[in-house]
Amino acid sequence: xxxxxxxxxxxxxxxxxxxxxxxxxxxxxxxxxxxxxxxxxxxxxxxxxxxxxxxxxxxxxxxxxxxxxxxxxxxxxxxxxxxxxxxxxxxxxxxxxxxxxxxxxxxxx
Numbered sequence: 001x002x003x004x005x006x007x008x009x010x011x012x013x014x015x016x017x018x019x020x021x022x023x024x025x026x027x028x029x030x031x032x033x034x035x036x037x038x039x040x041x042x043x044x045x046x047x048x049x050x051x052x053x054x055x056x057x058x059x060x061x062x063x064x065x066x067x068x069x070x071x072x073x074x075x076x077x078x079x080x081x082x083x084x085x086x087x088x089x090x091x092x093x094x095x096x097x098x099x100x101x102x103x104x105x106x107x108x109x
Contacts, residue, residue: 054106
């Protein structure tokens with residue numbers, strides 16, 4: 001129990017929740033699980049847009065590659081498609097069937 005309390009306190013210090021600043025520094029995170037087990041995370045921070053930041057990880061497999069144009073199409077585990085535009089040199093070694101994990105962060109203005 002003491003170890004759990006110490007870890008929780010250390011986490012608070014690391015996140016800024018236990019700081020002595022009079023300006024609120026804590027952020028509020030909401031995790032929404034999707035049907036296929038993935039998670040969508042929204043984060044609201046004081047002084048930032050009230051809509052919050054959205055983070056999501058898309059996992060799947062490469063279904064198509066246009067190396068000359070740097071276009072990579074990913075078939076996500078939920079069946080949806082994600083088309084990525086990369087520099088051609090970044091797509092040079094990508095092959096159909098490669099496993100992919102794409103982290104997406106959207107920060108509203």
